[in-house]
Amino acid sequence: MGRMKIIPDAKKKELQQILEISGENVKDCMQCGKCTAGCPASSSMDILPHQVIRLLQLGQLDKVANSQTIWSCASCFTCTTRCPRNIDLAKLMEAVRLTIIRSKGSSRLKADDVPGKIDPKMPQQAIVSGFRKYNK
Amino acid sequence: MKFSYYPGCTLKTKAQELEKFALNSAAALGVELEEQKEWQCCGAVYPLAEDEIGTKLSSVRALAEAAQKNEKLITLCAACHHVIKRVNEDMKTKDDVKNKVNNYLQLAQDYQGEAEVIHYLEMLRDEIGFDKLAEKVTNPLTNRKIGAYYGCLLLRPAETMNFDDPENPSIIEEFIKALGATPVKYPYRTECCGGYLSLDNKELAQEMTDNIMKSALKNEVEELVTACPLCKYNLENKNGKIAISYFTELLAEALGVKE
């Protein structure tokens, strides 16, 4: 008999939203850790990539949403390419970021912040991609 | 050989060399690249959210124009290539995206993923052939030990990008060999440089590029090449000990058209 996971109703809606935005099924993850093993940004993550999935399986969205991890993920798709269960963790990271920055006034990066972060050599690509990732 | 060509915003500003050397070389190889008239910025990152449509429209416009001309669409920037190729896959496989995009764009003919987008390197490999390219080299880059820096966007996700083996690619090494130089493989050539993190998390991007540089140095790479302006910028950080240039600069040099 499997253990029952009780997820509070208020969280269910947000979790459902994350699954819909990402199109990924967190239940497929078997916690092998391959995503974490290959993640080039893991040194600055407070929750490791495989732990992100586990927390989502358990419905503990707040821990993920409040983590540094989602802002350290570089969308490099290494985990995406290596997951033996075909889970696109990069999409889940994006979905969590979006549930935060899509609400009004919650952009991670504001237009006024940009001039302080750029230098003369920085390519447009950096500004456009950073802005697309952190501002809605 | 004629293709539709999508430059992207960075090639018109900070990465003009990537484009200039590519166009000179194409002319030397007898390839005509016709720049699309009204291309729009691809957005630099593929929208990973399933419910985002608006940020895919510029890619579809470029693809639909190429399809209408019955030409393949050529890209140069790794990020543009990544975005346009993945959007094209969505237009082939996701009915929801296809319907919404076509409803919005109202093109003369619905677009359903008919165009093929190829990166300039794929054009060299698959349309011209590296053996033919080698024959056209007038100024072989003999005795130069060059490392390829692939990064993420050309290779991953592998099924969609379908560019090369995502863990052990060889296309840029074969390219380097065709130009008469010696390719040097080093383990971190497919690791991420940090990408957009350099805007808001510079320390992490710095750490990631340091790892790549260390790996290249350890394997005695003397110069690096890339197809991505952001990778180049990140790798040129304060600890960057190896010079990095665009692959097209090497090409132009070997073909004797680098002015």
Ligand code: SF4
């Ligand atoms: S690699 Fe895939 S299956 Fe393994 S822990 Fe990561 S997400 Fe789960």
Ligand code: SF4
């Ligand atoms: S996409 Fe994000 S979580 Fe996955 S390997 Fe890259 S940085 Fe790590």
